Amino acid sequence: MKLPRTAHTDQPWRIHELTTDFRTEDVWSYRTPGAGPDDFPVMLAAMRTAGGFAEQPAPVRFLFAVRWKLGALLGWDKRRASLGARVQPLRDRLPRDLRETVDDSDADGSPFTPVYQLANESVSELANKTVHGVMHLGWVETGDGGHELRMAVLVKPNGLFGRLYMAFIAPFRHLIVYPALTRQWERAWRERTHPRPEGTSPRA
Known part of the structure; x- marks a missing residue:
């Protein structure tokens, strides 16, 4: 379910101290x-266990396949546009207590690079010619005393081109x-x- 941006910005997340130059694009609850x-x-x-980002439902796999194909054709995802080249990785901003909480093996098939993970937060990032993006997963208490997963997408678009790109893909995301x-x-x-029996795949 889509939530207002304040559902993320009003939480006392550690990510806020690292992303003052990013904007909150989307907030979603699960x-x-x-x-x-x-x-x-x-x-x-x-x-x-359900496949992480490596095994997405068919419509999502199709959209990402189109995106990666366009990126390859237009040079959006070249090394010079990535983390550590076009933009400084968010990981470089981490205070000492967050630096050793993840490593690159935690990527789980995702195009995102892990940044840090705590008991109630998990953060990863990516960068290309269009945007520097951060995915924040948080664990939030609900009004009935339970808890739910929330995802916030934070972005720093690459100029006018990046802003137009984010506006164009908004309907596909939502x-x-x-x-x-x-x-x-x-x-x-x-x-x-x-758990699924070995050799089976999650349903699309």
């Missing part, structure tokens, strides 16, 4: 019935990508105690 305050690692593990992730991640939570 229902996790019965979750408790210490279940954020359980949710992340369930998402990995109508296809985020709803598909909602189905996948909420199912991952529901089925966390019922």
